Amino acid sequence: MINSLVQAILLGGYYALIACGLAFMFQVMRIINLAHGSLAILSAYMVWMMTEALALSPFTSLLMVLPIMAMIGWLLQRAILERATKGGELLPVLSTFGLSIVIDNLLFQHFGANTRTLASYVGDLSWESYQLFDLWIGKLPILIFATAIIVIGGLDLVLRFTSLGRQIRATAFDPDTAGLVGIDARKTAAIAAAIAMMTVAISGSALGLRGTFDAYAGAPQLLFAFEATIIGGVGSLWGVLLGGIILAIAQSVGALIHPQGFLLGGHFVFLLFLFARIYLNRDFLTLRHWLGNKSKGESL
Amino acid sequence: MSIKRSNAYSKVTIMAVMLLLMVLVITPFTASDNVLERLTVLFIYIIMAAMWNTLAGFGGLVSIGQQLFFGLGAYATIRLAHLGMPPFVAVFIAAVLVGLLSWPISKFMLRLKAAEFGIGMWVLASVGHLLVNLDPLIQGETGTSLISLNAYQIETRRVLIYLAALICMSGLLIGLFYLLRSKAGIAMQAIRDNEEAADSIGVDAQTVKKWFFIFAAFGTAVAGALWLAQASSFQPKTYFSVQWTAYMIFMVLVGGIGRFEGAILGALLFFAVETWFADTGVWYLVGLGAVAVLCSLFLPKGLWGAIESRLGLRLIPVGYQVTEETLKPIKS
Numbered sequence: 001m002i003n004s005l006v007q008a009i010l011l012g013g014y015y016a017l018i019a020c021g022l023a024f025m026f027q028v029m030r031i032i033n034l035a036h037g038s039l040a041i042l043s044a045y046m047v048w049m050m051t052e053a054l055a056l057s058p059f060t061s062l063l064m065v066l067p068i069m070a071m072i073g074w075l076l077q078r079a080i081l082e083r084a085t086k087g088g089e090l091l092p093v094l095s096t097f098g099l100s101i102v103i104d105n106l107l108f109q110h111f112g113a114n115t116r117t118l119a120s121y122v123g124d125l126s127w128e129s130y131q132l133f134d135l136w137i138g139k140l141p142i143l144i145f146a147t148a149i150i151v152i153g154g155l156d157l158v159l160r161f162t163s164l165g166r167q168i169r170a171t172a173f174d175p176d177t178a179g180l181v182g183i184d185a186r187k188t189a190a191i192a193a194a195i196a197m198m199t200v201a202i203s204g205s206a207l208g209l210r211g212t213f214d215a216y217a218g219a220p221q222l223l224f225a226f227e228a229t230i231i232g233g234v235g236s237l238w239g240v241l242l243g244g245i246i247l248a249i250a251q252s253v254g255a256l257i258h259p260q261g262f263l264l265g266g267h268f269v270f271l272l273f274l275f276a277r278i279y280l281n282r283d284f285l286t287l288r289h290w291l292g293n294k295s296k297g298e299s300l
Numbered sequence: 301m302s303i304k305r306s307n308a309y310s311k312v313t314i315m316a317v318m319l320l321l322m323v324l325v326i327t328p329f330t331a332s333d334n335v336l337e338r339l340t341v342l343f344i345y346i347i348m349a350a351m352w353n354t355l356a357g358f359g360g361l362v363s364i365g366q367q368l369f370f371g372l373g374a375y376a377t378i379r380l381a382h383l384g385m386p387p388f389v390a391v392f393i394a395a396v397l398v399g400l401l402s403w404p405i406s407k408f409m410l411r412l413k414a415a416e417f418g419i420g421m422w423v424l425a426s427v428g429h430l431l432v433n434l435d436p437l438i439q440g441e442t443g444t445s446l447i448s449l450n451a452y453q454i455e456t457r458r459v460l461i462y463l464a465a466l467i468c469m470s471g472l473l474i475g476l477f478y479l480l481r482s483k484a485g486i487a488m489q490a491i492r493d494n495e496e497a498a499d500s501i502g503v504d505a506q507t508v509k510k511w512f513f514i515f516a517a518f519g520t521a522v523a524g525a526l527w528l529a530q531a532s533s534f535q536p537k538t539y540f541s542v543q544w545t546a547y548m549i550f551m552v553l554v555g556g557i558g559r560f561e562g563a564i565l566g567a568l569l570f571f572a573v574e575t576w577f578a579d580t581g582v583w584y585l586v587g588l589g590a591v592a593v594l595c596s597l598f599l600p601k602g603l604w605g606a607i608e609s610r611l612g613l614r615l616i617p618v619g620y621q622v623t624e625e626t627l628k629p630i631k632s
Contacts, residue, residue, distance in 0.1 A: 032415035034364070083597050089414040093362045094549060094596040097418075101546055101589030109582040219542060223426065226419045260433060267427045274420065278411045 003135055008252040010137070012228075012245030013145030017206055018221055019228035019240045020152050021199035026234065028172045028192040031081055031092045035100040037222030039197065042103055043069050043204035044118070044213050045111060051121050058118045062205045066198050073197030077190040100218060108215035118208035126209065144206045148244070151199055152237050158195075159237075168192050227270040233277075246273075313615040324466055328459040336462045340530050342571045343465040344523050345551065347472055349563040349570070351519035352548035354476060357558030358488045359512040360495065362414070364545050365421025366520050368428045371539035372398045373521030374528035375432050381448045382437060388464055390448075391525040395518050402517030406510045422542065429540035443535035446528055461529045468526060472519045473564075477616065479515060480560065484508050492558050550588045553595045556604030560616045565604050 022036045033039075043065055050061035080099065084091040119126035125143075129136045159165040167188045170178040175185040207213055207221065224247065232243025247266050254265015328336060348370075355361045376394035381387050405424065412420050433440050449457055479485050487508045490498035499505060528534055547570065555566020577584040595602060601609070 032419065034415070034419070080593065080597065087596075087600050090356065090360060090362050091596050091600060093364075093415045093418050094553060095593050097364060097546070097549065098553075098589045098592035098596065102586050102593065105582045105585040105589065109586065223419070223423055227423065230416070258434075260430065264427065264430045267423055267430070270423060271427070274412075275408065278408065 004252050004256075005249065006135060006137060007141070008248040009245050010141035010145050010248075011251075012241070012248035013141070013148040014203070014206055014210060015224050015228045015244030015247050016241040017144065017148040017151060017199070017244075018203035019225040019232070019244055020148070020155060020237055021196040021203065022222075022225040023229045023232070023234065023237060023240045024155055024199065025193065025196045026229065027237075028168055028196075029077075029081065029085070029189055030089075030172075031085065031096075032226070033076075033081075033196075034093060034096040034222060035076075035103060035218075036096075036200065036225055037220065038100040038103040038107075038218035039069070039072070040200050040204035040207060040221050041107060041213055041215065041218040042072075043201040044208040045107060045116070047201075047205045048116050048118055048208060051118065058121050058205060058209065062201065065201050065205075069197040069201035070194040073194035073200075074190045076197070077193035078186075081193065082186065082189070100222070104216055104218055111215055113214065115212035115214045116208070117212045118205065119211070122209060140209055144210065147202060147206065148241060151202060152241055155195070155199070156237050164188075164191065224266075227266060230277075231270060231273045309615055321470060325463075328462055333455075333458060336458055337530065338575070340462050340465045340526075342567065343469040344526050344530070345547070345571055346564055346567040347469050347519055347523040347526075348544065348548050349551035349555065349567040350473060350476055350560075351516045351523065352545070353552045353555075353557065353559075353563035354479075354512050354519070355516040356549075356552060357563070358480070358485075358492050359509045359516075360492060361410070361509065361513065362418045363421040364418045364542065365423070365425035366516070366548060367540050367542055367544045368421065368425035369398055369402065369517045369520040370524035370527070370544050371425070371432065371536065372401070372428055373524030374534055374539045375435075375438070375536075376521070377525040377528050378444060378446060378534050379435075379437065381446055387446060387448045387451075387529065388460065391464065391522070391529060394525050395521040398521035399514055399518030402514050403510075405517075406513040410506060410509055410513060425540055425542070429536055432536050432540070438534070438536060441535060441537050443533060443538075445533040449529065449532055461526070464529065465526050468522050472522065476515070476519075477560070479512075484511055488512060546588070546592075550592050552602070553592050554602055556602030556606075556608070557600070559602065559604045559608065562602050562604035566602065569603075 018037075018040060022033065025031055025033050025036075046065045046068065047058055047061045050056060050064055051058045054061070076099075080095050081092060084095045119140075122140075125140055127138070128140075129138045130142070131137075157165075159169060167178070167183045168191070170181070170183055171185045171188040171192075175189075178188070179185050203221075207217070228240055228243040228247050230243070231246050232239030232241070246269060250269035251262045251266040254261035254263070254268070257265070324339075327339065331339075348366075352363075352366060355363055355366070373394055376397050377387070377390045380390035380394055385393065409417060409420055409424070432438055438444055452460060480489065484507075487498065487503045487505075490501075490503055491505050491508065495505060524539060527539075551566035551570045552563050553566070554569055555564065556562025573584070573588070577587070599606060
C-alpha cells in the first residue's frame with residue numbers, strides 16, 4: 001500500500017515535469033499548446049537518435065537537444081503562435097492541433113511503428129533501486145522527481161527574481177503596457193516559448209528513460225500534462241507538482257479498483273477538480289440551477 | 301439601402317439543391333455499388349463537417365473531442381440493436397440518446413473557455429472510450445459488429461444505408477439551415493461576429509451555445525451510427541480516435557469556418573483528397589495537418605470566406621444581406 005503510494009508520488013513527478021512547460025506557456029502567453037505532447041515525443045526521438053548514432057549517454061544527448069528544442073520553441077512562437085494569437089483565441093488551438101498531427105505523422109513516417117526506449121542506454125540506472133526500510137524505490141523515478149522539483153523551482157526563481165522573469169511576467173500581464181515601458185513583448189514571448197520547449201525536451205527524455213514511446217504517444221502526454229495543470233489550479237507552477245501527484249495517485253487507485261481503471265481514475269479526478277472549480281460556491285445543487293433560466297450576470 | 305434574406309443566387313441555389321436531391325434519390329437505381337458506397341461516405345463527411353462547423357464556426361467552441369459523440373452514436377446503435385431493435389431505428393434512437401446525454405455535458409463543459417474546452421472534451425472522449433471498453437458486449441478493443449444488418453441482402457443493404465445517409469444529411473442540413481435562420485441562429489451569428497457586442501445588446505450566449513452544442517452532438521452521433529452501418533464492425537479504438545476530429549477540423553478550416561457553404565465545400569475537398577491521396581498513407585495525414593495549420597494562419601475564413609468576400613457570393617441565405625452602400629465617408 002505505502003509502496004504503491006510512493007510509486008504514485010514519483011510518477012506524479014514525471015507528470016509535473018511534462019505539465020510545467022504547458023502551464024508556463026499558458027501563464028505567459030495564454031496559449032495551451034496542443035502540440036506539447038508531440039513535441040515531447042519529438043525530443044525523445046532526437047535524444048534517442050543522438051544516443052544511438054554518437055554512442056553517447058542519453059544525458060549528454062539531452063544536453064545537445066536542449067538548444068535545438070529552444071530554437072524550435074523560438075520558431076514556434078515566431079512562425080505560428082504569434083500570428084495565431086492575433087486572430088482570436090480559437091486559432092492557436094486549431095494551429096497547434098494541426099501542428100501536432102504533422103509532427104506525429106512525420107515521426108511515424110520516419111521511425112515507423114516500433115517502440116523505442118532510452119532505458120537500455122543507461123545501464124543499471126533503469127532498474128536499480130534504493131532500499132528504505134521495507135520499500136524499494138527506483139533510482140530513476142527519484143531522479144525524475146528531483147528533476148521536476150529542480151525545473152519547477154528554477155522556473156519559479158527565474159520568474160520571481162531575474163529581470164528576464166520580470167519582463168516575462170509583465171508581458172503575461174499586459175503585453176501592450178509592457179511594450180510602453182520598453183519591453184520587447186515579441187522577444188520576451190519567444191524566449192518564454194524557448195524555455196518551455198527546453199522543459200519539454202527534459203520531459204521527453206524522462207518519458208524515454210521511464211519506458212517506451214512511439215510516434216503517436218504525444219496525445220496521452222498532452223492529456224496528462226493538461227490534467228495535472230488543471231488539477232494543480234493553473235495559477236502556480238508549484239501547483240502543477242501537486243496536480244501531477246494527485247493525478248498519479250488517482251490513476252493508481254483506479255488501477256487498484258479495476259484492471260482497466262488506471263486512466264479512468266485519473267480522468268475522473270480531473271473532472272472532479274474541473275467540476276469543483278466551476279461550481280464551488282455556486283448553488284448547483286438546487287433544482288433552479290438545472291431547470292430554470294439563469295440570469296444574465298451568472299453566465300460567464 | 302435594402303436588407304434582404306436572399307438574393308438571386310440563393311434562389312438559384314435552392315432550385316439546384318432540389319434538383320440535386322432528386323438526382324441523388326434516383327442514383328441507387330443507376331450507379332454502381334462502388335459509387336454508392338463512396339457517396340455514403342461523402343454524406344457522412346458532410347454531416348461531420350457541418351456539425352463541427354455548427355460548434356466551432358457559429359458557437360466559437362473548438363472541441364477536440366467530437367469523437368466522443370461519434371463513438372457513442374455507434375456504440376449506442378450496437379447496444380440498441382442487441383436489444384432487438386431494427387438497425388435503422390437503432391441508428392436514430394441512438395443519436396437521440398446521445399443528444400440527450402450531451403445536455404448535462406453541455407451544462408458543465410460550456411463553462412470552460414477556448415483551449416480548456418477543447419482539451420476537456422478530448423478527456424471526456426477518452427473517458428467515453430474507456431467506459432465503452434468495459435462493456436462485455438464490445439469485448440474490449442476486439443470490438444464487435446452490427447450483426448442485425450445481415451438480415452438484409454447485401455444489395456438492399458447498400459441501398460438502404462445510402463438512402464439513410466442521404467436522408468440524415470439532408471435532414472440535418474435543413475435543420476441547421478432553419479436553426480441558423482431562427483432567433484437562436486441570428487444570436488449565434490452575432491456571437492460569432494463579436495461575442496462582447498452581442499452580449500451588450502442582450503444576446504444570451506450560454507443558452508444559445510447549449511442548443512448548438514446539443515445539435516452538434518446529435519448530428520455527430522448520427523454520423524457515427526451511419527459509419528457503423530456502412531463499415532458494420534465496431535472497434536472502440538477506431539471510433540473514439542481523435543482522427544475524426546482532425547478530419548472535421550481540416551474540412552471546416554479549409555472550406556471556411558463559420559460559413560454554411562464552407563463546411564460542405566470542405567467536405568467535398570476532403571473527400572477528393574482522400575480518394576486521390578489516401579494511398580500515400582502517412583504523408584497524406586502530414587499534408588492534412590500542414591494545410592490545417594496554413595489555413596488557420598493565412599486563410600482564417602477558409603476558401604469559402606475568401607470567395608464570399610471577393611465576390612459577395614452567398615448561396616445559402618442564413619443571414620441578412622445589406623445591399624448598396626450604407627456608410628458615406630464623413631467629410632471634414
